[in-house]
Amino acid sequence: MSRIVRITESDLRAAVADERYWRVGHPERGAFQTWVGQGFRGLNPSDGGARTTVWVRAYMREGHQVSAHWRSARPGMGMMPHPRPSVNQDVIPINRRGGGRPLLPPSGAGQGNSPTRAIPRAPIRDASGRDRVQELRDDPLTEHHRVLSGEVDQWVRPGGVAGREADLARLNAGLPDHLGDGTTRYIVPGNRVATARPSTSPGAANVPTLEIFRPTARGFEATDKFRYPAEIRNQP
Amino acid sequence: MPDIDKHEPPSFTLPGMDLHFQRAGAPLQQRDLRDLAWTMLEPYTLPSGIIASRLSNEWLGAHNWRVQFIEASPLTKSDDRFLQPLVAALMHTQNRSLLGTAVEMGDAKISAVWRLPVESRVLGLYFNAHQINRSLLYSKALDFTVYAFERIYAVYAGPEDFVRAALPYSAVGAAATHWVREGVEEEHGPGCMDSILEHYAPFMLD
Numbered sequence: 465m466s467r468i469v470r471i472t473e474s475d476l477r478a479a480v481a482d483e484r485y486w487r488v489g490h491p492e493r494g495a496f497q498t499w500v501g502q503g504f505r506g507l508n509p510s511d512g513g514a515r516t517t518v519w520v521r522a523y524m525r526e527g528h529q530v531s532a533h534w535r536s537a538r539p540g541m542g543m544m545p546h547p548r549p550s551v552n553q554d555v556i557p558i559n560r561r562g563g564g565r566p567l568l569p570p571s572g573a574g575q576g577n578s579p580t581r582a583i584p585r586a587p588i589r590d591a592s593g594r595d596r597v598q599e600l601r602d603d604p605l606t607e608h609h610r611v612l613s614g615e616v617d618q619w620v621r622p623g624g625v626a627g628r629e630a631d632l633a634r635l636n637a638g639l640p641d642h643l644g645d646g647t648t649r650y651i652v653p654g655n656r657v658a659t660a661r662p663s664t665s666p667g668a669a670n671v672p673t674l675e676i677f678r679p680t681a682r683g684f685e686a687t688d689k690f691r692y693p694a695e696i697r698n699q700p
Numbered sequence: 701m702p703d704i705d706k707h708e709p710p711s712f713t714l715p716g717m718d719l720h721f722q723r724a725g726a727p728l729q730q731r732d733l734r735d736l737a738w739t740m741l742e743p744y745t746l747p748s749g750i751i752a753s754r755l756s757n758e759w760l761g762a763h764n765w766r767v768q769f770i771e772a773s774p775l776t777k778s779d780d781r782f783l784q785p786l787v788a789a790l791m792h793t794q795n796r797s798l799l800g801t802a803v804e805m806g807d808a809k810i811s812a813v814w815r816l817p818v819e820s821r822v823l824g825l826y827f828n829a830h831q832i833n834r835s836l837l838y839s840k841a842l843d844f845t846v847y848a849f850e851r852i853y854a855v856y857a858g859p860e861d862f863v864r865a866a867l868p869y870s871a872v873g874a875a876a877t878h879w880v881r882e883g884v885e886e887e888h889g890p891g892c893m894d895s896i897l898e899h900y901a902p903f904m905l906d
Contacts, residue, residue, distance in 0.1 A: 613883045614773040683828030
């Protein structure tokens with residue numbers, strides 16, 4: 465049996481609807497959720513580089529057991545169709561997603577569009593003619609991580625809390641307005657708003673975060689989320 | 701009367717957005733209406749350790765309510781595909797005036813309560829204004845609620861007919877919930893929705 469099985473994004477979406485993914489108490493739930501999550505991350509690598517990601521089933525090589533694992537596929541790697549993923553399958557290449565996430569599930573009428581590169585933004589200049597948020601995006605120490613749901617660019621900046629404080633000063637942010645639960649709101653020249661808070665995301669819990677909102681005709685719109693890990697680790 | 705009730709409770713909206721809304725009465729009246737909102741809520745601990753609020757199963761079960769998760773961005777971005785059915789469903793229930801407030805724990809638990817007309821423009825502004833915190837849209841009759849968790853997700857709760865009518869068809873049901881989960885996990889990591897989805901699971905629409 466081949467270790468190579470072709471899986472598309474729609475297959476992964478079907479996997480999300482599988483009871484192994486969502487049914488509380490299902491014996492395979494944890495493994496299945498991990499598999500699906502890793503699959504989706506394979507579609508959206510943090511460095512934004514287009515590639516195919518594969519799931520390699522455990523196999524014997526030169527008399528040694530090789531554990532199941534995810535890895536990047538070689539260009540031109542052979543594939544064979546497989547309609548339904550399983551936690552016990554071999555190799556699962558995933559086609560990189562091209563478009564963004566609609567505001568409605570696929571059967572909905574409208575479609576949003578979130579590219580995987582940083583979204584070009586119209587400049588918002590302060591009285592001195594500078595777009596300080598754009599300067600932060602363009603800083604050599606800023607790494608674009610990905611585009612989040614809602615067309616928000618996520619970035620990584622160094623320095624932890626001190627780094628965030630330095631950036632708030634660089635943005636010429638106004639006085640802090642404490643909103644509770646560790647969230648602080650600032651008005652930034654150009655009628656932008658910044659909120660500082662610890663991250664609540666698992667895996668990034670308590671990493672200092674700075675979100676930027678721009679004014680629109682219908683209120684404010686989040687455009688950027690900067691995260692400030694105390695130590696930036698290279699992706700494996 | 702506690703001294704704190706003599707002062708206007710603070711507004712936790714994005715700056716200037718509260719100019720679109722009227723306070724729901726004097727400070728004491730707002731306190732009572734805020735307490736009314738909290739009868740539907742209970743505190744719970746996020747995976748990060750932060751204590752937040754959620755609709756209580758006791759309330760949902762006692763009133764035979766159902767819930768549906770959606771992503772918050774259609775509300776914060778005034779998407780009429782979501783706001784128009786919400787307004788229509790509210791008009792059908794004879795609700796003509798709504799209440800809205802931030803529902804945070806700790807120091808921010810005391811917050812302004814807004815009186816909101818049932819208009820899609822105003823409701824869009826309300827959700828936009830509160831996208832930096834947790835908020836509750838409700839009526840004095842407590843016959844429905846929309847709990848919004850920042851700009852991440854929102855939970856519609858009420859009688860099943862109301863919830864179904866208040867949302868686009870494709871945003872209701874288990875597949876739609878999976879869609880929301882996938883989107884939230886994409887930003888916040890796998891498993892971040894587990895505890896909250898398990899909490900609401902007995903009341904979710906199929």
